[in-house]
Amino acid sequence: xxxxxxxxxxxxxxxxxxxxxxxxxxxxxxxxxxxxxxxxxxxxxxxxxxxxxxxxxxxxxxxxxxxxxxxxxxxxxxxxxxxxxxxxxxxxxxxxxxxxxxxxxxxxxxxxxxxxxxxxxxxxxxxxxxxxxxxxxxxxxxxxxxxxxxxxxxxxxxxxxxxxxxxxxxxxxxxxxxxxxxxxxxxxxxxxxxxxxxxxxxxxxxxxxxxxxxxxxxxxxxxxxxxxxxxxxxxxxxxxxxxxxxxxxxxxxxxxxxxxxxxxxxxxxxxxxxxxxxxxxxxxxxxxxxxxxxxxxxxxxxxxxxxxxxxxxxxxxxxxxxxxxx
Amino acid sequence: xxxxxxxxxxxxxxxxxxxxxxxxxxxxxxxxxxxxxxxxxxxxxxxxxxxxxxxxxxxxxxxxxxxxxxxxxxxxxxxxxxxxxxxxxxxxxxxxxxxxxxxxxxxxxxxxxxxxxxxxxxxxxxxxxxxxxxxxxxxxxxxxxxxxxxxxxxxxxxxxxxxxxxxxxxxxxxxxxxxxxxxxxxxxxxxxxxxxxxxxxxxxxxxxxxxxxxxxxxxxxxxxxxxxxxxxxxxxxxxxxxxxxxxxxxxxxxxx
Numbered sequence: 001x002x003x004x005x006x007x008x009x010x011x012x013x014x015x016x017x018x019x020x021x022x023x024x025x026x027x028x029x030x031x032x033x034x035x036x037x038x039x040x041x042x043x044x045x046x047x048x049x050x051x052x053x054x055x056x057x058x059x060x061x062x063x064x065x066x067x068x069x070x071x072x073x074x075x076x077x078x079x080x081x082x083x084x085x086x087x088x089x090x091x092x093x094x095x096x097x098x099x100x101x102x103x104x105x106x107x108x109x110x111x112x113x114x115x116x117x118x119x120x121x122x123x124x125x126x127x128x129x130x131x132x133x134x135x136x137x138x139x140x141x142x143x144x145x146x147x148x149x150x151x152x153x154x155x156x157x158x159x160x161x162x163x164x165x166x167x168x169x170x171x172x173x174x175x176x177x178x179x180x181x182x183x184x185x186x187x188x189x190x191x192x193x194x195x196x197x198x199x200x201x202x203x204x205x206x207x208x209x210x211x212x213x214x215x216x217x218x219x220x221x222x223x224x225x226x227x228x229x230x231x232x233x234x235x236x237x238x239x240x241x242x243x244x245x246x247x248x249x250x251x252x253x254x255x256x257x258x259x260x261x262x263x264x265x266x267x268x269x270x271x272x273x274x275x276x277x278x279x280x281x282x283x284x285x286x287x288x289x290x291x292x293x294x295x296x297x298x299x300x301x302x303x304x305x306x307x308x309x310x311x312x313x314x315x316x317x318x319x320x321x322x323x324x325x326x
Numbered sequence: 327x328x329x330x331x332x333x334x335x336x337x338x339x340x341x342x343x344x345x346x347x348x349x350x351x352x353x354x355x356x357x358x359x360x361x362x363x364x365x366x367x368x369x370x371x372x373x374x375x376x377x378x379x380x381x382x383x384x385x386x387x388x389x390x391x392x393x394x395x396x397x398x399x400x401x402x403x404x405x406x407x408x409x410x411x412x413x414x415x416x417x418x419x420x421x422x423x424x425x426x427x428x429x430x431x432x433x434x435x436x437x438x439x440x441x442x443x444x445x446x447x448x449x450x451x452x453x454x455x456x457x458x459x460x461x462x463x464x465x466x467x468x469x470x471x472x473x474x475x476x477x478x479x480x481x482x483x484x485x486x487x488x489x490x491x492x493x494x495x496x497x498x499x500x501x502x503x504x505x506x507x508x509x510x511x512x513x514x515x516x517x518x519x520x521x522x523x524x525x526x527x528x529x530x531x532x533x534x535x536x537x538x539x540x541x542x543x544x545x546x547x548x549x550x551x552x553x554x555x556x557x558x559x560x561x562x563x564x565x566x567x568x569x570x571x572x573x574x575x576x577x578x579x580x581x582x
Contacts, residue, residue: 013578068416071416071419071420072419072420073420073577074577074578075575075577092419093422093423093424094422095422096422097419097420097422099421101419103413103416103417106412106416106417107411107415108417110334110338112337112338112339112341112342113334113337113341117334117337119328121327121330121331121334123328125327125330125421125422125423125428126421126422141432153341200425231500298579303471326404
């Protein structure tokens, strides 16, 4: 059996419904209508030890609900989860010592005091020995560059500094699995890269299994090879990043800049998207060779510059969501 | 871990020193005024012949002490709705420790320290006046009374917190149970009619923390069973804990 195995997982929420006016609000005091939402609908997957998996989907797709069930916070309505032999909800107290969790929108640090104090509280919550604590903390301070602001009250830290402290806090007890729920939300480019490099590093060095959700496709491209896409609570895709690219990225864009164009050459499988006085943007499918295009154009004009653009992951995911009607 | 929790909350409180000290003073003053009013009323109307003022103050201050201790140490349950609304309950669930211990640790309100000290003073001074001769048994009984008063209010907090799993928002209705219980419990049960007295014996077992034990303290009875009264609270605590635990299964969490 694999390290993390999820089978036919379901979770339904009961959501009270009512109109917006005062009258409806008053009516709902006496009679409530409920809508049932299948936040997680029959999802199954397996994850091996040491894998980095991105769990993505549009807002409200059920990502956080799945993560919460994997962490033992929510009780599944039906289906089974087994992580390293544990059932997260039933064996909560024994299980959660093995996991670290970062919720991008919730802080586990105490707002009014320095992060170091929070770390020491976590040390005694997790019953970490002095030696292990010092080693891990030294490591984390070096890798995440925390030294300068470890003694500053958390409320005075920048978002990037705070997030680095959050990540450190979730790794003090050397967990075997790390759940990251939107870890780079709101971060600037430098902090993002720092966080990403760090995640890669601990995955490689300590064989930590990482499961992350993110809306930032560059996170995913930088960190993982495997994607699980869900929408409306259902699993839609599970496979490699390459696979999803070859499935949905079948177009390239070629931009040609020139002095003067006599006439547009006729090329099979190409489409002009934009055109102005000294620039033309073509869309071609992956089988058409770029050199052929350049060849034909060079007969009609003097080419000054050529750019080729591949669909980036954002475009692909956009197409994917559109295709699946999300 | 408990020591760490105590120290971390003290650090937080001391981050805002002026506010901390002013809150303590204000709360102690409000309590002082309340007890002053009770005393004045008592002299004016001499409520009951069988109760002298010291018994009244003892009964009153045992409740206050238990309530203030609960507000100080069981704040996490008192404000449980907040813990759910801002999603921090999720963070407690991902720690490998007992969930009750962590909720206790999530908030400790040192601002109640003034009330605790003032109530302790009243308890001890009125206790000395109520008992004609101090015996070890009576001291043990007093400690049991204070403990059970603390446990009682904490249990009420836990029970009310369990409702939040269903409603998410804290309910104002719940204050009837917490503050209402305290207000009613302050006075000797003799002044209430039978129905209220039965409710406060069976539903919320408040008579066990002051009414019955005081009968023993002032030598009205010699029955040793009265010594065990405070222990009845344990049953109430157990029920609260069971209700709360079954609530966690229906927990829906908020936000992403």
